[in-house]
Amino acid sequence: MPIILLLLAGFVAPLLAVVAFSFMPERSFSIWQAPTLQNYEVIFNSTNYISFLWSLGLATVTVLILAVICYPIAYGLTYVFGKWAMVLMLLFTIPLFVSENVRLYGWVLFLIKNGVLLGTMKSLFGVDLSSILFTKTAIIIGMVYVYFPFMLFPMTLGVSMVPNEARDAAYDLGASRWQVFKEIELPLAMPGIMIGFLLTFVLAVGAIAEAKVVGGQQIIPITHDIEIAFTYAQNWPLGAALSVLLMIVVGALVLLVLRRFDLDRVLGRR
Amino acid sequence: MKSAGQRSRHALIVVWTLAAVVFLYIPTVCIVLASLTDSRYFVFPIPRWGFGWWQKTFDSFQTWQLLDTSVTIALCVMVISVVIAFFGALAFARYDWTGRSIYQKLVLLPIFFPQAVLGLALLLWFNALGMELSWKSAIFAHLVWIVPVVTLVISIQVYSFDPALEEAAFDLGASRWQVFKEVTLPVLFPGIFSGCLFAFLLSWGNFPLSLYTTGADTTVPEFLYAKMVAGYTPGVPVLGTVSTIGAIVLLLGGYALITLIRHARQAREE
Numbered sequence: 401m402p403i404i405l406l407l408l409a410g411f412v413a414p415l416l417a418v419v420a421f422s423f424m425p426e427r428s429f430s431i432w433q434a435p436t437l438q439n440y441e442v443i444f445n446s447t448n449y450i451s452f453l454w455s456l457g458l459a460t461v462t463v464l465i466l467a468v469i470c471y472p473i474a475y476g477l478t479y480v481f482g483k484w485a486m487v488l489m490l491l492f493t494i495p496l497f498v499s500e501n502v503r504l505y506g507w508v509l510f511l512i513k514n515g516v517l518l519g520t521m522k523s524l525f526g527v528d529l530s531s532i533l534f535t536k537t538a539i540i541i542g543m544v545y546v547y548f549p550f551m552l553f554p555m556t557l558g559v560s561m562v563p564n565e566a567r568d569a570a571y572d573l574g575a576s577r578w579q580v581f582k583e584i585e586l587p588l589a590m591p592g593i594m595i596g597f598l599l600t601f602v603l604a605v606g607a608i609a610e611a612k613v614v615g616g617q618q619i620i621p622i623t624h625d626i627e628i629a630f631t632y633a634q635n636w637p638l639g640a641a642l643s644v645l646l647m648i649v650v651g652a653l654v655l656l657v658l659r660r661f662d663l664d665r666v667l668g669r670r
Numbered sequence: 671m672k673s674a675g676q677r678s679r680h681a682l683i684v685v686w687t688l689a690a691v692v693f694l695y696i697p698t699v700c701i702v703l704a705s706l707t708d709s710r711y712f713v714f715p716i717p718r719w720g721f722g723w724w725q726k727t728f729d730s731f732q733t734w735q736l737l738d739t740s741v742t743i744a745l746c747v748m749v750i751s752v753v754i755a756f757f758g759a760l761a762f763a764r765y766d767w768t769g770r771s772i773y774q775k776l777v778l779l780p781i782f783f784p785q786a787v788l789g790l791a792l793l794l795w796f797n798a799l800g801m802e803l804s805w806k807s808a809i810f811a812h813l814v815w816i817v818p819v820v821t822l823v824i825s826i827q828v829y830s831f832d833p834a835l836e837e838a839a840f841d842l843g844a845s846r847w848q849v850f851k852e853v854t855l856p857v858l859f860p861g862i863f864s865g866c867l868f869a870f871l872l873s874w875g876n877f878p879l880s881l882y883t884t885g886a887d888t889t890v891p892e893f894l895y896a897k898m899v900a901g902y903t904p905g906v907p908v909l910g911t912v913s914t915i916g917a918i919v920l921l922l923g924g925y926a927l928i929t930l931i932r933h934a935r936q937a938r939e940e
Contacts, residue, residue: 476687495694500875506700613898
């Protein structure tokens with residue numbers, strides 16, 4: 401199985417290397433030294449937890465906003481748009497393949513003072529507004545924007561798993577629109593929705609570019625702390641220890657959610 | 671018959687979805703606009719339009735070198751990942767074997783993993799192995815993340831594949847290789863083809879994995895990021911536009927090709 405070999409050499413081994421590095425003394429560049437817990441002590445006595453909280457908080461907000469934005473679209477793609485659904489899917493897919501940086505930079509050009517939005521407002525209406533670029537709002541816009549497809553596609557998969565018969569039956573039995581949504585659609589679409597939540601949350605926790613490009617470093621996410629430790633500070637073991645903590649949070653969540661689903665059923669519904 | 675309530679709900683969903691499309695394409699439009707300015711700084715409305723920066727960008731040797739590196743990596747990733755993922759997908763969706771459900775979840779893990787952390791982990795791992803970093807190590811890094819995605823893409827096609835087709839061919843006296851070449855491959859072709867597209871495009875646009883694993887070589891997204899952080903030049907929107915147009919053309923071209931093939935096959939069957 402070549403795929404297993406690839407994952408062993410390219411995924412499992414690097415993660416083990418990170419774990420090994422996290423137990424090395426400060427500022428060392430090899431893993432052949434006596435292990436120590438010093439890096440974890442440093443982390444627990446520092447303010448790194450603030451970055452952790454920011455990352456988790458931003459990811460939660462992103463997931464919630466995207467859930468509200470994407471559900472009607474997923475529903476529409478399955479039941480309303482008919483043959484246009486394919487075209488819309490294509491439109492939603494294209495941005496996935498353009499580098500995240502480039503697209504976030506587009507937001508900078510849109511939001512910046514004298515940029516596309518404010519420049520237009522100024523020249524057309526003569527209003528001079530202040531820019532929301534480099535604020536927390538901008539970061540959230542950026543994250544909602546970048547992770548949109550990661551929520552939409554699994555959710556659409558989930559919504560399309562709801563059989564029409566179940567919905568019709570509920571209506572025939574006199575259920576209201578809201579009851580059908582709550583009692584039939586939501587539970588049956590749950591596997592797809594949960595995978596969408598998980599994917600979005602995990603990717604958003606690991607996000608770094610949004611805070612940097614559109615956020616003007618207003619918020620320091622945990623990934624930034626990790627990067628600083630690796631680059632400027634040249635303290636690989638500290639960065640590795642921070643990564644391990646992030647991996648534990650993410651890994652626990654992924655395993656918890658994935659364990660509950662039979663992937664054959666989610667993917668092979670046809 | 672649709673009720674009035676249903677119709678107005680559907681209208682709302684249409685408006686909502688179109689708003690999402692607009693939201694998704696705001697930054698792209700901004701990047702294109704910014705590349706068409708002739709002044710050194712971006713102001714909107716654009717005072718002087720022109721292709722000056724396009725010319726400057728394409729006259730530079732560095733641009734071609736960046737494109738060369740990015741395309742080379744993407745092509746290698748495409749070929750290798752589709753071969754690995756094809757067999758991975760058969761095991762994923764087709765054959766029953768012990769350990770399959772664990773395998774299914776393991777294969778998906780890298781997708782659910784923050785790429786920036788994965789990039790760093792790979793950097794540590796390459797370092798522990800004493801490997802020199804270059805575009806070749808970047809290929810490996812891309813594979814770790816892209817092979818699972820492509821496996822998933824091809825799996826969806828495999829799920830809809832009726833194994834009876836293969837059995838019929840065996841019954842008619844075809845050899846194993848003939849069945850593979852004449853039945854399995856053609857039937858799964860659309861999945862393999864979209865796998866190719868996904869692999870190429872995801873590698874083309876990837877930033878977090880490239881950042882840590884390319885060593886002295888630079889890809890387009892990396893270069894753009896460096897320029898964005900270091901200060902604006904209209905060369906950034908130009909390369910950004912090129913990268914976007916490349917992705918759009920490939921995706922639409924690929925989609926058109928798939929549709930053509932599907933129509934041709936349907937016509938033949940009728």
